[in-house]
Amino acid sequence: MSAERITATGMPARARGLALRLISPGGAVFLLLVVLIAGIIALNPGFAEPGQFMRFIQRVAPIAIVAIGQYFVIVSGEFDLSMGSVITAQVVIAGNLIGQDEGMSIPVLLLMIVVGSVIGLVNGLLTTLLRVPSFIVTLGTMLAVLGGVLFWTGGAATGNPADGFRQIGRGGFSNVPLLDYVPYSVIILAVLVAAAVWFSRRPFGRAIVSVGDNPVTARYAGIRVWWVKTAAFMISSLSATVAGVLLVGYAGVHPSVGRGYEFIAITAVVLGGVVLGGGRGWVVAAVAGAFALEALFTLLNFADVSSTMRDGIQGAIIIAAVAYSAVSFGSRPRRGPQTSPVPGKESADSASAASTRSGPTTGTTHISNGG
Amino acid sequence: MTTTIAAKRGARRRLDSTAIVYLALIGVIIVGALLVSTVGRDLFSPGSIRDILTGMSVLGLVAIGQTLVILVGSLDLSVPYVISLSSLIAATTMAGDAANIPLAVALTLLVAALIGLANGLIVTGLKVNGFIATLGVGLIVKGYLDTNYQGSAGSVPAAFQYIGATGIGPVPISTIIMLALAMAVFLLLRRTRTGHHLYAVGGSATVSRLSGLHAGRPRVIAHVLCSVTAALAGLLLASRLGVGSPTVGSQGGYDLLSIAAVVLGGTLLAGGRGSIWGTIGGVAIFAVIDSVMSVMQVNPFLKDVVRGLVIVAAVAVYTSHVSRKRRARFAPTGTDAPATARNTAVTGESR
Numbered sequence: 001m002s003a004e005r006i007t008a009t010g011m012p013a014r015a016r017g018l019a020l021r022l023i024s025p026g027g028a029v030f031l032l033l034v035v036l037i038a039g040i041i042a043l044n045p046g047f048a049e050p051g052q053f054m055r056f057i058q059r060v061a062p063i064a065i066v067a068i069g070q071y072f073v074i075v076s077g078e079f080d081l082s083m084g085s086v087i088t089a090q091v092v093i094a095g096n097l098i099g100q101d102e103g104m105s106i107p108v109l110l111l112m113i114v115v116g117s118v119i120g121l122v123n124g125l126l127t128t129l130l131r132v133p134s135f136i137v138t139l140g141t142m143l144a145v146l147g148g149v150l151f152w153t154g155g156a157a158t159g160n161p162a163d164g165f166r167q168i169g170r171g172g173f174s175n176v177p178l179l180d181y182v183p184y185s186v187i188i189l190a191v192l193v194a195a196a197v198w199f200s201r202r203p204f205g206r207a208i209v210s211v212g213d214n215p216v217t218a219r220y221a222g223i224r225v226w227w228v229k230t231a232a233f234m235i236s237s238l239s240a241t242v243a244g245v246l247l248v249g250y251a252g253v254h255p256s257v258g259r260g261y262e263f264i265a266i267t268a269v270v271l272g273g274v275v276l277g278g279g280r281g282w283v284v285a286a287v288a289g290a291f292a293l294e295a296l297f298t299l300l301n302f303a304d305v306s307s308t309m310r311d312g313i314q315g316a317i318i319i320a321a322v323a324y325s326a327v328s329f330g331s332r333p334r335r336g337p338q339t340s341p342v343p344g345k346e347s348a349d350s351a352s353a354a355s356t357r358s359g360p361t362t363g364t365t366h367i368s369n370g371g
Numbered sequence: 372m373t374t375t376i377a378a379k380r381g382a383r384r385r386l387d388s389t390a391i392v393y394l395a396l397i398g399v400i401i402v403g404a405l406l407v408s409t410v411g412r413d414l415f416s417p418g419s420i421r422d423i424l425t426g427m428s429v430l431g432l433v434a435i436g437q438t439l440v441i442l443v444g445s446l447d448l449s450v451p452y453v454i455s456l457s458s459l460i461a462a463t464t465m466a467g468d469a470a471n472i473p474l475a476v477a478l479t480l481l482v483a484a485l486i487g488l489a490n491g492l493i494v495t496g497l498k499v500n501g502f503i504a505t506l507g508v509g510l511i512v513k514g515y516l517d518t519n520y521q522g523s524a525g526s527v528p529a530a531f532q533y534i535g536a537t538g539i540g541p542v543p544i545s546t547i548i549m550l551a552l553a554m555a556v557f558l559l560l561r562r563t564r565t566g567h568h569l570y571a572v573g574g575s576a577t578v579s580r581l582s583g584l585h586a587g588r589p590r591v592i593a594h595v596l597c598s599v600t601a602a603l604a605g606l607l608l609a610s611r612l613g614v615g616s617p618t619v620g621s622q623g624g625y626d627l628l629s630i631a632a633v634v635l636g637g638t639l640l641a642g643g644r645g646s647i648w649g650t651i652g653g654v655a656i657f658a659v660i661d662s663v664m665s666v667m668q669v670n671p672f673l674k675d676v677v678r679g680l681v682i683v684a685a686v687a688v689y690t691s692h693v694s695r696k697r698r699a700r701f702a703p704t705g706t707d708a709p710a711t712a713r714n715t716a717v718t719g720e721s722r
Contacts, residue, residue: 131687143676306518308517322497
């Protein structure tokens with residue numbers, strides 16, 4: 001499969017390759033994003049100014065960070081529905097425990113990271129070791145974490161963390177040359193995107209994708225599937241934690257902060273052309289999906305579309321985006337179960353592919369006979 | 372609990388998934404009855420039984436439809452909005468006049484069927500994943516609801532409110548309707564060609580296509596039926612509330628709860644395996660737990676914690692049993708590589 005990709009991108013006609021990339025599911029989101037931003041600028045020229053644009057990125061940052069986490073879970077073939085609850089939990093923890101005492105910031109931040117890791121670990125272990133579908137596991141943790149947090153706080157908004165802590169999400173460097181204003185959250189986002197891209201290219205990042213593509217072959221390739229998936233869930237919960245830290249500053253402390261983020265994140269990831277079910281997708285496209293989603297809302301805002309219509313338009317757009325990639329590229333076999341090879345077209349390539357395909361089957365038979 | 376597992380192992384061949392669900396239900400009822408008796412109440416009093424059965428009816432209706440959709444390997448996240456829309460269409464069309472009831476019911480079911488048709492066609496024709504398709508359609512319906520309705524609207528005549536309010540002995544009419552529908556769907560799945568097609572397509576779309584069965588029609592049928600049962604739930608809620616409400620569906624969280632009930636009932640989330648009575652058992656487990664918690668006056672937020680833990684724990688106990696059975700079933704043939712890969716993928720690791 002990777003061999004195909006390399007030959008496709010390494011075509012002599014570079015321009016044609018670029019054009020193909022832009023209309024491919026992973027590339028279309030960039031086209032969509034450019035169109036949306038052009039639309040916003042047409043309606044409101046001030047948007048193109050660096051300061052305003054930076055504030056736009058600041059607004060997207062939590063969504064984009066959550067999308068990065070959800071990307072790793074989805075590409076490994078699972079779902080994480082608990083992200084919204086984790087964000088809420090972290091926001092409430094920060095609000096309740098830091099209070100006005102700036103000295104508490106670092107210990108509480110460490111506590112939040114621990115809480116995030118533990119939730120991800122639980123999600124991952126329940127999914128992999130107890131074989132509960134991740135949809136159900138994370139639905140359970142979503143209910144349990146949110147219920148637990150609301151029980152703890154009594155369901156009401158409580159406390160505001162110290163200003164120093166809130167600065168992470170709301171503050172920034174002003175008077176920067178060229179860019180005018182650079183919020184801290186934009187820097188955090190840039191660092192995380194770079195880290196995610198780097199991580200995706202590492203063996204472990206590739207293992208996450210291969211586990212999502214075919215867990216059986218991944219296991220025979222020596223990958224510890226349970227650990228790889230669990231790590232993906234931990235990345236997801238930790239990204240929700242970071243989003244929570246930013247949202248404390250940006251949106252304040254309220255038990256409704258974070259609500260619906262799991263679906264926003266999944267939408268963004270899917271807009272980025274990542275395939276639900278795992279094995280395919282690019283993390284940068286997932287981030288672009290988050291940008292496109294927020295750009296869409298901003299555009300609707302500038303176009304004076306009533307806020308109640310937004311949901312409907314969002315729904316139509318995500319269906320259209322996924323339908324686009326499914327209809328124009330769905331004919332390409334995803335896992336290659338080519339059951340009846342076309343006579344005459346048989347080549348050494350397809351023969352070797354067939355033999356690797358039959359590998360897992362015999363292997364599974366062997367194991368189940370033994371155990 | 373340990374005795375249940377031991378019994379299960381002894382008679383592994385005899386016990387199918389539905390039996391396990393009902394064993395779990397009996398366990399939950401026993402534990403619930405003990406807990407309730409500690410605060411001096413009786414779980415088996417007529418009032419308490421009526422509570423449990425009433426609690427089962429709405430979620431049961433939604434879960435019946437959701438079972439069909441999950442059987443064909445899809446999902447329906449649009450149900451809460453279909454429920455709200457149905458309650459509004461019914462209440463505003465009836466407008467307090469009993470003569471309008473047939474028209475209102477017909478119109479509600481028709482609109483719901485069209486939404487289901489849209490879901491099904493998007494999933495089959497446009498090849499959009501069921502998760503995204505129904506999420507999108509749900510958002511579109513939500514946009515319509517938010518734009519056109521600011522609050523409760525319409526009014527339901529007394530004759531229609533009767534359905535939600537009365538019962539035979541401790542058994543509410545609404546529960547009888549739900550169980551009758553479950554019976555109908557059970558017969559559909561067991562006795563009709565369409566029912567077998569639903570299982571075939573859910574089991575493996577590739578294999579069913581190679582056997583000359585296109586995945587499209589069964590999938591569309593499942594989505595239409597799911598929206599129609601959601602509309603029935605909406606009608607029932609309208610009858611209980613006396614008005615239509617734009618938020619009644621989403622407040623109930625029926626999308627995720629119905630999926631949880633279906634999986635709790637032993638239906639594979641990946642499709643192709645499951646039963647309607649299992650789903651009803653799953654719904655009953657939820658209803659008993661909810662009823663016990665209300666009698667015990669558990670904090671409403673803590674209820675969610677318990678629900679979440681029960682969902683995960685129940686499904687964990689369940690999958691640990693079922694996956695073993697499934698491997699024995701697929702491995703000896705060893706010819707269908709994609710199917711084996713898929714089933715292992717669904718159940719997770721083998722060790």
